[in-house]
Amino acid sequence: MSRSFLGMPAFPRAAAVSTRDTRLRANLAHATHTIRDKRARAVAELDDWAQLRAAGAAIKDRTLRHLDHYLEQLEESVVAAGGRVHWAADADEANRIVARLVRETGEREVVKVKSMATQEIGLNEALADAGIRAYETDLAELIVQLGDDLPSHILVPAIHRNRAEIRDVFRREMGKWGRPAPEGLSDSPAELAEAARLHLREKFLTAKVGISGANFMVAESGTLVVVESEGNGRMCLTLPETLISVVGIEKTVPTWQDLEVFLQLLPRSSTAERMNPYTTTWTGTTDGDGPRTFHLVLLDNGRTDTLADTVGRQALRCIRCSACLNVCPVYERAGGHAYGSPYPGPIGAILTPQLRGVAGPLEQSLPYASSLCGACYEVCPVAIDIPEVLVHLRERVVEGGPVTRHGARVVLKPAKGHAAERAAMRAAAWAFDHPGALRGGMRLAARTRRLHPRRLPGPGRAWSDTRALPAVPAESFRDWWQRTRGGAAGPERGGRT
Amino acid sequence: MSSRDVVLARVRRALADVPRGEGPYDPPVPRDYRRVHGTRTPEETVELLAVNLADYRALVHRCAPAELPSLIGRLLAARGARTVVVPPGLDPRWLSAADVSVVPDRAADTARDLDAVDSVVTGCAVAVAETGTLVLDGGPDQGRRRITLVPDHHVCVVRVADQVVDSVPQALPRLSPRRPLTWISGPSATSDIELDRVEGVHGPRTLEVVLVGAGAEHGGAG
Numbered sequence: 129m130s131r132s133f134l135g136m137p138a139f140p141r142a143a144a145v146s147t148r149d150t151r152l153r154a155n156l157a158h159a160t161h162t163i164r165d166k167r168a169r170a171v172a173e174l175d176d177w178a179q180l181r182a183a184g185a186a187i188k189d190r191t192l193r194h195l196d197h198y199l200e201q202l203e204e205s206v207v208a209a210g211g212r213v214h215w216a217a218d219a220d221e222a223n224r225i226v227a228r229l230v231r232e233t234g235e236r237e238v239v240k241v242k243s244m245a246t247q248e249i250g251l252n253e254a255l256a257d258a259g260i261r262a263y264e265t266d267l268a269e270l271i272v273q274l275g276d277d278l279p280s281h282i283l284v285p286a287i288h289r290n291r292a293e294i295r296d297v298f299r300r301e302m303g304k305w306g307r308p309a310p311e312g313l314s315d316s317p318a319e320l321a322e323a324a325r326l327h328l329r330e331k332f333l334t335a336k337v338g339i340s341g342a343n344f345m346v347a348e349s350g351t352l353v354v355v356e357s358e359g360n361g362r363m364c365l366t367l368p369e370t371l372i373s374v375v376g377i378e379k380t381v382p383t384w385q386d387l388e389v390f391l392q393l394l395p396r397s398s399t400a401e402r403m404n405p406y407t408t409t410w411t412g413t414t415d416g417d418g419p420r421t422f423h424l425v426l427l428d429n430g431r432t433d434t435l436a437d438t439v440g441r442q443a444l445r446c447i448r449c450s451a452c453l454n455v456c457p458v459y460e461r462a463g464g465h466a467y468g469s470p471y472p473g474p475i476g477a478i479l480t481p482q483l484r485g486v487a488g489p490l491e492q493s494l495p496y497a498s499s500l501c502g503a504c505y506e507v508c509p510v511a512i513d514i515p516e517v518l519v520h521l522r523e524r525v526v527e528g529g530p531v532t533r534h535g536a537r538v539v540l541k542p543a544k545g546h547a548a549e550r551a552a553m554r555a556a557a558w559a560f561d562h563p564g565a566l567r568g569g570m571r572l573a574a575r576t577r578r579l580h581p582r583r584l585p586g587p588g589r590a591w592s593d594t595r596a597l598p599a600v601p602a603e604s605f606r607d608w609w610q611r612t613r614g615g616a617a618g619p620e621r622g623g624r625t
Numbered sequence: 626m627s628s629r630d631v632v633l634a635r636v637r638r639a640l641a642d643v644p645r646g647e648g649p650y651d652p653p654v655p656r657d658y659r660r661v662h663g664t665r666t667p668e669e670t671v672e673l674l675a676v677n678l679a680d681y682r683a684l685v686h687r688c689a690p691a692e693l694p695s696l697i698g699r700l701l702a703a704r705g706a707r708t709v710v711v712p713p714g715l716d717p718r719w720l721s722a723a724d725v726s727v728v729p730d731r732a733a734d735t736a737r738d739l740d741a742v743d744s745v746v747t748g749c750a751v752a753v754a755e756t757g758t759l760v761l762d763g764g765p766d767q768g769r770r771r772i773t774l775v776p777d778h779h780v781c782v783v784r785v786a787d788q789v790v791d792s793v794p795q796a797l798p799r800l801s802p803r804r805p806l807t808w809i810s811g812p813s814a815t816s817d818i819e820l821d822r823v824e825g826v827h828g829p830r831t832l833e834v835v836l837v838g839a840g841a842e843h844g845g846a847g
């Protein structure tokens with residue numbers, strides 16, 4: 129069972145550890161640079177990218193400003209098309225609903241297609257508690273699940289694993305979950321993919337219940353859209369008798385026509401393709417084709433709290449393309465795990481503290497996991513001004529103020545004593561210790577100073593202070609992982625195996 | 626209070642800043658992006674479709690309508706296919722020159738039955754040139770989604786030029802959201818292992834596209 133992110137150490141600590149692992153860093157650098165270059169070419173093919181981006185942002189803003197209207201419309205359309213709609217105010221409720229729906233089918237196993245929402249709520253662990261085994265079917269998620277690991281990138285969750293490690297995990301673990309890895313499995317990506325195909329086909333052909341998320345939900349028609357590459361999505365969405373989709377309420381778009389914008393923005397911005405290999409759209413149920421029963425679980429879990437913040441609200445436009453990760457100098461060095469949630473990189477740094485609130489040390493430190501260089505904003509296909517939200521959240525951490533938590537207005541106290549400042553200082557010192565992280569980082573320097581709360585250590589100062597690289601590691605990333613994942617010597621872990 | 630009411634009430638409270646008189650479609654959406662990228666003749670559009678399909682590792686063939694049965698026959702023979710599943714409304718002439726046993730798609734068949742079938746032959750609803758995409762909408766010559774998913778070899782016939790559009794914005798109005806759609810751009814692929822692209826994971830590992838239309842034979846077989 130894949131591990132949960134609960135109880136992750138705060139960003140500076142986790143980042144300091146993972147930056148010392150040279151292989152992880154090399155993998156990440158290779159990956160992010162490869163995707164970045166390909167993406168630039170895919171985007172350059174469309175000379176109206178700027179207009180598509182503006183339209184994408186505007187459609188999402190339109191939806192968010194009238195989300196109540198569009199959610200009710202969506203519900204009505206899904207029900208009219210033969211689907212059933214459930215509402216979940218938080219993670220626990222969503223998990224309870226899904227577990228109940230699975231139990232009602234009499235099944236004990238489900239196949240899952242990669243979904244960040246279900247990672248966010250810890251669905252696999254909740255299902256395990258209810259005696260239900262959830263099989264991840266995305267190749268990377270399978271690697272993560274078999275390796276009892278955590279995803280580290282939105283798009284390439286196993287980016288921190290190399291091919292030899294993947295082969296070892298397959299050889300060792302596949303047999304425990306189903307069809308074992310073929311004899312003499314090598315570490316060539318083609319053979320590894322074939323092993324996954326064979327292993328998972330057994331599951332697909334017999335699965336009675338599928339669980340998915342969705343990239344988009346069309347309010348006017350009740351249509352859900354899943355964009356994918358491998359075909360595991362199609363398997364999970366069409367072969368089982370029952371389909372349960374858990375989707376954040378912000379994934380709504382008003383009209384069928386709106387997809388013409390997002391189906392151009394998402395594949396190019398995400399996998400740098402003109403179009404991803406497979407996209408499935410479905411509306412309720414269809415006689416004789418696909419699942420006979422369709423459940424849509426609409427998830428809040430902090431989204432309405434985020435919506436209540438007029439500056440932070442824009443984070444809900446995110447279409448999870450992961451482009452901001454690939455351009456982020458801090459992400460490249462820190463790795464995905466340091467962000468302590470399924471949402472790594474710049475988007476994680478603004479989404480996680482808003483979804484969860486900024487009471488914990490990790491959430492307080494995340495707004496500092498940035499050099500404010502602005503590359504994430506430039507690249508974002510829905511024009512989320514991530515640096516603006518980061519600065520806004522820093523203010524909130526240090527100065528407190530009115531916020532919405534679980535739907536209620538509360539006044540947040542400034543983070544206790546100088547703890548926040550210290551956390552900020554550590555985070556800033558870490559980020560700005562890395563000269564490479566700061567190259568081209570001047571875009572917001574002036575603006576940041578202006579917007580910075582009085583008592584915050586200015587990043588401008590921090591990055592001029594020290595330039596030394598970290599000393600010889602006291603503990604490698606792998607050792608740290610080994611030590612903390614077992615829970616014996618490390619801090620209390622929320623995950624289970 | 627149901628969770629539905631709770632969530633909707635939270636949404637409404639969160640949106641206190643939105644002026645009362647503003648309607649759901651009032652926030653403006655600029656739609657000055659292009660309907661088509663570039664100007665092309667219909668022939669050029671078909672050519673672009675062929676290039677983009679091939680770029681994503683689909684095998685592209687062209688023929689005139691009269692040549693279609695023999696071409697399909699050759700493709701299935703080259704593949705060594707002995708069994709072929711077809712949707713109920715497929716023109717029977719398409720397989721008239723193929724030396725295979727034709728398996729009709731029956732609702733009672735399980736996914737495992739389909740797994741034993743070598744190939745599938747279908748038509749499509751729309752093909753999008755700019756992205757190299759085939760869209761299947763479950764029409765009579767396309768069938769249930771599972772038949773183009775489980776077999777390892779998919780031959781998809783596109784009628785040029787009437788089924789070919791330039792762009793995604795041109796494709797959507799031709800498709801009904803009420804029908805389950807599958808958009809296919811090349812065979813399935815993954816880059817999950819060290820970003821090495823591997824073609825073919827769970828969907829058909831070989832996708833062959835036949836562009837059929839008058840004059841198409843001059844394009845040659847790809």
Ligand code: SF4
Pocket residue numbers: 445446447448449450451452453475504507508509510511512
């Ligand atoms: S914030 Fe923007 S760039 Fe980052 S994942 Fe979301 S949509 Fe993509």
